Amino acid sequence: MPEAISTALLSDQVYEMILASILDGTRAPGNRLVESEIARQLGISQAPVREAVKRLIHAGLVVSMPRHGSYVTEISPAEFAIARTMRGSIEAEAARIAVSEVSEDDLQALRGVVKRMQQAMDADDRAAFRALDVEFHRTVIAATRRSVLARLWDTLEPMLVSQRAIGDPGYLGDRTRVVAWHSDLVDALAGGNADAAAAAFAEHASGALDEFPTG
Numbered sequence: 001m002p003e004a005i006s007t008a009l010l011s012d013q014v015y016e017m018i019l020a021s022i023l024d025g026t027r028a029p030g031n032r033l034v035e036s037e038i039a040r041q042l043g044i045s046q047a048p049v050r051e052a053v054k055r056l057i058h059a060g061l062v063v064s065m066p067r068h069g070s071y072v073t074e075i076s077p078a079e080f081a082i083a084r085t086m087r088g089s090i091e092a093e094a095a096r097i098a099v100s101e102v103s104e105d106d107l108q109a110l111r112g113v114v115k116r117m118q119q120a121m122d123a124d125d126r127a128a129f130r131a132l133d134v135e136f137h138r139t140v141i142a143a144t145r146r147s148v149l150a151r152l153w154d155t156l157e158p159m160l161v162s163q164r165a166i167g168d169p170g171y172l173g174d175r176t177r178v179v180a181w182h183s184d185l186v187d188a189l190a191g192g193n194a195d196a197a198a199a200a201f202a203e204h205a206s207g208a209l210d211e212f213p214t215g
Helices: 002-023 035-042 046-059 077-101 104-122 126-143 147-162 175-190 194-205
Strands: 062-065 069-072
Touching: 002 035, 002 046, 002 126, 002 147, 035 046, 046 062, 046 069, 077 126, 077 147, 077 175, 077 194, 104 126, 104 175, 126 147, 126 175, 175 194
Parallel strands: none
Antiparallel strands: 062 069
C-alpha cells in the first residue's frame, strides 16, 4: 500500500509539472508528449508519467492518437472561433445571472483571485497567472448556482486553456491592464446591472484585450 500511495503522489507531481508547461506556453498546441522521454528527464519510471498523461487526456488538454502518440490539444481556427463565440455566450449569461446571485463571499473570493493574479504578473509566473485566470472565470460560473452552465464551462475550458484563450502568456500589451480588467469585471458584478455585467464579460471573452494599446 505505501508503494501504491507513493506512485500516486508521484503521478500527481508529474501531472502538475506537465500542466504547468501547457499553461506557461512551454508545450504549445500540437506538442507531442513522449512518456519515455519525460520519465528519463525526471529520473523516474514511465508508470506515473502514463497516469499523468491519462489525466490530461481526460481533462481534454491532451489528445491521444492511436499508433501516433499523445499531443497537447490543438484545434482548427474555425473550431477555435466557435469556441470563443460560445465562451462569450456562456460568460455573458453567467454574468447576467450572477449579478442577482453573487454573494459578498463570492465577490471577496474574486477580488482575492485578482490580487493573486497581480502577484503572479509581478513575479512573471505565467503558469500561475493563467491558472488564476481560469480560476476567476470558473468562480463566476459557480456563483450562478446553475449546474448547466458549470457543465458547459467544464466542457469548453480545456479547449480555451490549451489554445491560449485564457490568460495568454504571449500577450505583449499593457500587462497591468490585464489584471485591472478583471477587477473591472468584479465591479460589474457588484454593480447590480445585469445588462452591463453581461456586456462587460462578453467583451472580455471576445478577445478585445488582444487589441488593447500598449504603453
